[in-house]
Amino acid sequence: MATPTELRDLIDHLIDPAFDTDQTLAEIETRAHADGVLLADLSSLISLVFEPLVSSMVRNRLLSKCLIPRGDYFVPAEIILRVLAAIGAPEVYYSKGKQHKLKRFSLPTQQRILQWTINSLPFFGPDLVKTLQRSLPILFGLLSYEFLRPHISTLIIVATSRHKRTQEKTVSPYKDLGSFQKGPLRTWHVQLVTDLLERFPMDPSLKALMLHISRSSSSRDFYQLFGKHHSFSFTRSSGFIAVPEDTFSAILRLKDGLHNDGLSEEILGLHQDLSQIYKEFERSPKKRRLDLQALLENDPFNSMLSERKVPISSIDSVPSLISNLENISFINPSSVFAQKPSLNHRFRCLYASLILLNSSLSHVFFKKLSSALQHHILLQDTSGAYRDFSVDSFGKYGTVKHFRSELESFLMAPASGLEKRLLFFENQLRFMPYYHLTSGKCIITALNRLLSCVNDLLAQKRTNANTLIPRLFIRLTVLIRKLGQGNEAGEILTSITPLIFHMIDRFWVRLELTSKLSFLAFMNSTIAFATKKLDSWQNAACLIPPPSLVFRLVVSVNPIVVSETLGYIAMIKKLRLSESDALKLSLKNAYVMDSINFVWRDMAFKNEKRTINQGMYLHPQFIQRMSGLDFFSNSELILIKSVGGIVQNPSFAYLCAELVWKLEDMEAEISTRHPGPISEQSVARMNEDADVTWLNMNYQELKVSLLNSLDVMGFHGIAELLFTSLKPLVNQRASESAR
Secondary structure, eight states, X not given: OOOHHHHHHHHHHHTOTTSOHHHHHHHHHHHHHHHOBOHHHHHHHHHHHTOTTSOHHHHHHIIIIIOOBOSSXXXXXXXXXXXXXXXXXXXXXXXXXXXXXXXXXXXXXXXXXXXXHHHTGGGGTTHHHHHHHHTHHHHHHHTTOGGGHHHHHHXXXXXXXXXXXXXXXXXXXXOOOSSGGGSSOOHHHHHHHHHHHHHOTTOHHHHHHHHHHHHHOOOHHHHHHHGGGTTSOOOTTTOOOOOOOTTOHHHHHHHTTSSOSHHHHHHHHHHHHHHHHHHTTOOOHHHHHHHHHHHHHHOTTOTTSOTTOEEGGGOOSHHHHHHTGGGEXXXXXXXXXXXXXXXXXXXXXHHHHHHHHTOOTTOHHHHHHHHHHIIIIITOOSHHHHHTOTHXXXXXXXXXXXXXXXXXXXXXXXXXXXXXXXXXXXXHHHHGGGGGGSOHHHHHHHHHHHHHHHHHHHHTTOHHHHHHHHHHHHHHHHHHHHHTTSHHHHHHHHHHHHHHHHHHHHHGGGSOHHHHHHXXXXXHHHHHHHHHHOTTOTTGGGGSOOHHHHHHHHTOSOXXXXXXXXXXXXXXXXXXXXXXXXXHHHHHHHHHHHHHHHHTSSOTTOBOTTSSOBGGGOOHHHXXXXXXXXXXXXXXXSOGGGTTSTTTOTTTHHHHHHHHHHHHHHOTTOOOOOOSSOOHHHHHHHHHOTTOOOOSOOHHHHHHHHHHHHHHHTOHHHHHHHHHHOGGGTTOOSOGGGX
């Protein structure tokens, strides 16, 4: 038998770097299993466990194989308090004006410490229950940590159960007194467990704890607090707590009679009492076989199957996820949809996605996620649930397709009331990246309702809607491209473009510039896609806007708006329209001709019957009255016929003036600069004046030079229309790469 001095020496060797740690640990393990550990040595080993500088390997081996009480003494109950003080999450505190972080052991180490405590509970003797009851506030507080719940639940159950051998000294007998105040349990204890069970309805440790509480008292307090959970089935097989390990040799040694004295008998008696408590949560063999078979087929993540399970809360990196993939316990998958994501939210989503990629729709894991999705997302009226929604995390891994029916239910859900309509708009935008996963009919219905909602919001002058419109058009563009060449893209465009044109035309003045530009970007991207991918599309006419919208954009004072609109007009020339679309065909031709007359030919608003010169469909009398306005009739500097030309157009006039100045600066021989607005007559006068040396180019050449410069500056739309529509400009585009 090893003498105390020898074991004491081994403990000293353990902290001495001159000795081999593995060999020393092996010797301590051998001696501890053979003889147990004296109280003084046990205290020293426990102090090493809580020493921050000790390595995790040494700490875990001590906990697993070395801390074995002899059984001829009671372990001081203060060690329980020391254990509880060492577990939990890291905390930040302030001292003397500085921030400090209270570090904790790793999650597996904390679980190992608690497991040793549960293994050793009988050795704490008569002070066990009293100490645990005094620690109940701490224990209930620790229930918020998922990875600790099986062990903490066990300690709470032990503290609040009836014990034959400790009841007279430490615990008043439970009686049906109608109030928790007569026993160790308090109303707030039950309320806390109830609240946690609301958040984690599938957690087996919470179920076990609530089952224990329900057995502990029949008072009306309990039923008032927990009556709303009557729909949950709390059976003996539904709960799970941590129990002592069968391999813990300290109890085996006492059962073998190695220490036959009064203390040993009392320890064994307490062990029997605790064993009766643990049996309350054991399953019958038949029930275990049935549950095991169902879980193996449907839910490989249930932590009750194996002690090797690793809680999802301990996964904090990709390597830890990969190494523990087959042993991860994810009891509450609905946490990925929580409004306040957990610290390892990303890895929860990744793990859930990996499981879904290899699961069927009948899988228990999928059913849990589906139920949580419908509860937290589809039935919520608060934007917070959507703001933190994890669908984007699933989208990264291609698993949103599993929730097609849930998405379709959401898309078809009605929205009513102004406040809900704004929320409806926001939430639909979040799901638009996944519209393509649903049916074409569902997409059309959802988009029509969404555009109707936006129309109503703009009618009510809701400024928030204006900020969301750019996202709407960006996601519409992506959606059309995702649908590809199929008929669905054409059907969707046929359905939504009339609504979009009407909305933009009606509320153009109220839209912010970003909304206007996003609309034009969507239209240009869509028509470019349509002309390339939908050559045989029979409904191309839907992409031709109404005249009121087109010419509103052409006469805009913003050069980007004008250029993008003219670029769109250049693209609609390529559309193949059927004979039944005669009206749209005439509109297409009129848009091209009237736009060219306006910005290039100095023939703005030219209207000729039986031709495609329609004067922007303005009434002839209106054009005549407009020509009589003072700034057109009292000066020859600006004429109505040339007001839209690039050198006088309000959107391009200053840009062109700067470009002319640059041309003049490049000519060293010029004797004067061009004064005032540029026109064909002013350029002719400059060139005909013998006393003036100016640019060596006529009016048309000057305009071509300016047009090429605008093209280089990024105004490709106006350049595309003019260079591809006018024969005199063929081959005069300076750079094909500018397009």
